[in-house]
Amino acid sequence: xxxxxxxxxxxxxxxxxxxxxxxxxxxxxxxxxxxxxxxxxxxxxxxxxxxxxxxxxxxxxxxxxxxxxxxxxxxxxxxxxxxxxxxxxxxxxxxxxxxxxxxxxxxxxxxxxxxxxxxxxxxxxxxxxxxxxxxxxxxxxxxxxxxxxxxxxxxxxxxxxxxxxxxxxxxxxxxxxxxxxxxxxxxxxxxxxxxxxxxxxxxxxxxxxxxxxxxxxxxxxxxxxxxxxxxxxxxxxxxxxxxxxxxxxxxxxxxxxxxxxxxxxxxxxxxxxxxxxxxxxxxxxxxxxxxxxxxxxxxxxxxxxxxxxxxxxxxxxxxxxxxxxxxxxxxxxxxxxxxxxxxxxxxxxxxxx
Ligand SMILES: Cc1ncc(COP(=O)(O)O)c(C=O)c1O
Numbered sequence: 001x002x003x004x005x006x007x008x009x010x011x012x013x014x015x016x017x018x019x020x021x022x023x024x025x026x027x028x029x030x031x032x033x034x035x036x037x038x039x040x041x042x043x044x045x046x047x048x049x050x051x052x053x054x055x056x057x058x059x060x061x062x063x064x065x066x067x068x069x070x071x072x073x074x075x076x077x078x079x080x081x082x083x084x085x086x087x088x089x090x091x092x093x094x095x096x097x098x099x100x101x102x103x104x105x106x107x108x109x110x111x112x113x114x115x116x117x118x119x120x121x122x123x124x125x126x127x128x129x130x131x132x133x134x135x136x137x138x139x140x141x142x143x144x145x146x147x148x149x150x151x152x153x154x155x156x157x158x159x160x161x162x163x164x165x166x167x168x169x170x171x172x173x174x175x176x177x178x179x180x181x182x183x184x185x186x187x188x189x190x191x192x193x194x195x196x197x198x199x200x201x202x203x204x205x206x207x208x209x210x211x212x213x214x215x216x217x218x219x220x221x222x223x224x225x226x227x228x229x230x231x232x233x234x235x236x237x238x239x240x241x242x243x244x245x246x247x248x249x250x251x252x253x254x255x256x257x258x259x260x261x262x263x264x265x266x267x268x269x270x271x272x273x274x275x276x277x278x279x280x281x282x283x284x285x286x287x288x289x290x291x292x293x294x295x296x297x298x299x300x301x302x303x304x305x306x307x308x309x310x311x312x313x314x315x316x317x318x319x320x321x322x323x324x325x326x327x328x329x330x331x332x333x334x335x336x337x338x339x340x341x342x343x344x345x346x347x348x349x350x351x352x353x
Contacts, residue, residue, distance in 0.1 A: 002336065004291035007179035008235060008327040016223040023219075028202070031222035036185065038229050039170070043162040045187040047194035050222060051201050054149045054171025056215040057184035058086035058123065061145045061167050064196040067092045071120035076106045077301040077312040079125050083147070084300050092120065096301050101311040102258060104272070104319075105132035115142065126151035126161045128295065129177070129239075129269035130260065134164045145169060152177040153232045155265040162187055172221070175325070177235065177269055178228040180221035238326040239268040242333045246271055246322070249337040253345040270295050271324040273340070278320045281343055285322070288339045295321040
């Protein structure tokens, strides 16, 4: 069986974790500080604060921006429920926007319509590794939390995603671009914001009491993160190579391959197809022992009982993600490309960016 997603780990990764175990210093020590420095300087942002997950990073970012009861936080519908949870943790009001059906990112026209006097922040994911319209969204003048859970290493007009918002968050869940098992980080150029987040992630040895959290990252995870980060450029290269193989196979059968919008670098965290019969396709791929997935389980507007999200509805009905990760072997990628060609040669569907 070719699994849909999998981390890419090698002997250097194993050694980095073993070294920490041997050192006896397991939590939020040198390795965590080293990982914070390494990722923040890679992305080009002043400070990094490591935490236990991407969700924790979103939660603390909202708290650091002062979001609370009555504040509105804008989030897209087509994304995992972690964003909705973070908004609910701070008792704010989620305002859900639609996506652009050709990029899966926030639809800026819909976003503009949903801004009110109470809008406190916008959380902007760069879906599937393709940067969102981040310049335009930042220019609206509302604090932007960039969600780089799927876009570590992707660039927008030559700058890394994660360097545009008032802060950005990353996830290092097992199958993300950088894997530490679980893990996350907040990056920011704003010392005050970074200081608040740093204070809130850890409850111990504080002079005055206020509610704080245990969102610490371990040194084993951080050491793995440092080791993975060294390989990020080669991971991206490999992802692009496999995407190129899939693109080429689709072009061979004249299946439309959508262009990547100008000024953006797609790093193919996910490679998605847009299909009329997405369920039938997934079943046939399963018969070939190729694991495909719907990349979003349930859209947020559905959880909230809302309607009026045509871009998201279309994406939910049609989008299928096929396996693409650096450790995918050449022969596996060729088998997947062959399976796609066999299944889709008589279809008129559309593959989106
Ligand atoms: C866009 C996005 N944001 C946030 C998260 C949450 O990250 P974590 O699972 O590390 O809490 C995810 C996780 O899948 C995600 O895809």
